[in-house]
Amino acid sequence: MNFQAVKAIYLFEMARTWRTIWQSIVSPVVSTSLYFVVFGSAIGSRIETVEGVSYGAFIVPGLIMLTLLTQSISNASFGIYFPKFTGTIFEILSAPVSFFEVVIGYVGAAATKALMIGLIILLTATLFVDIRIAHPLWMVGFLVLTAISFSLLGFIIGIWADSFEKLQLVPLLVVTPLVFLGGAFYSISMLPEAWQSVALANPVVYLISGFRWSFFEVSDVPVGISLAMVGLFLALCLGVIWWIFKTGYQLKK
């Protein structure tokens, strides 16, 4: 195991975070605060409670998930796409590192950054609403697993993309709609019955439901199923990455 290489890639990626601190950390905090103002205060004041939880607090887990997913994907996809774009990827390919080590470096850094932002949003939220976390360990567990899974997905997208447009395609056209339709701002049970079954096909429903359960002990689906779905998604991403590295897809000629 080339620990030095993992460390070098990880620190290189984290240095990018610090260098672009405004874009990396501050802008998600600002946009989340705006969600709170609009959904939490303006609209939320018309909605009393959802499943016994005040609406302002109810949307916090969904908001954190929304940012966690988009940040994990964009950090990891950009991290591996940019060296491909500039050509510096040659260095990674000619270094004595296994693909596994490369993934740990890039995905680890992307997940770390996404987690930092998730926690900052949680802290920001406490300024607006009263939050109590029923199962802190579960909460952290869901956060970490989700950050890693979606950073892996981001890594896959970064390898697949051969233009900046493609890099944006999946996050904008797939992930954001799934999160909005996945119950970030409402409970699935508020939907008409037919749509409830459709919603269950959305993987993000399980993430948000499980994560929300760790806060308020209310969920759309049993927490065990949520955890299983995250695990399944993680395994799926690992499988795709294993295949990419075995075949050298988009990396090696």
Next chain:
Amino acid sequence: MDPIVSIKALSKRYANGFEALKSVTLDIEKGEILALLGPNGAGKTTLISTICGIVTPSEGSVTVAGHDIVTDYRKTRAMIGLVPQELTTDAFESVFDTVSFTRGLFGKKRDDAVVERVLKSLSLWDKKDNKIMMLSGGMKRRVLIAKALAHEPEILFLDEPTAGVDMELRKDMWEVVRDLRRTGVTIILTTHYIEEAEEIADRIGVINNGELLLVEEKQALMQKMGQKQLTLDLQAPLDALPDSLMDYALELGDGGTSLTYTYDTQAKRTGITALLGDLSAAGISFRDLRTSQSSLEEIFVSLVKDSA
């Protein structure tokens, strides 16, 4: 001594069927400077990219210090530094950080003293805190060399180190290469400038259309280059050479109106005086004479033409 890099029947076919390398076999000795000379698209970059692990070989094998580049890639790649042809650098990182990063990537512990030494040897020390994007093209090239040397490799590949570089910088670069050799690093460089190969290489390999046409000591090539031809235009055509001139290996051409004598400029005696004396003794008079020399360039062009 065993070669430090041993390439055996290496072939590369791309997915579109293009054969970039055709069964290349080559041994590279420890401590030498080998220049791979060839026109654009000859397969030079594919060859070194394969050794470095960027391109997967289709057939054949490569060992570095006895280790296979596929099964033992950690060992072989740790010994190799690669300076690519394109100026592919990070943009926003500082010179020091980017060099230090490469050292880590190649499995070496962070060591600021080594990075400092490498930067100083390439006259980059006063630029260590500059962002790479602020540097000139020549300086970026140096940064790429510094990165390739950051993990103290034993073998350095330089892909077209002086392409598009002005004469002064090119001479600088040659000096850098010679300095590196003095430290015991084996250097393989690709170039399409003949004078570059002539200037710094110990051996020269000529490559075209994916085939290695020849690998020779530079001195041996220089000797070929040292051959000169003396051509004499005769007053009257000859049917055959007189016996007294048989020792000179003369060629009778142009319907017997010209004689060509090939001699070695580096030899102690060229034999020209004796030839002219014997010609006049044989009663052969001439109206003009000229000499010509085959340059490395001509050797190269004829090799490349023959292989096309």
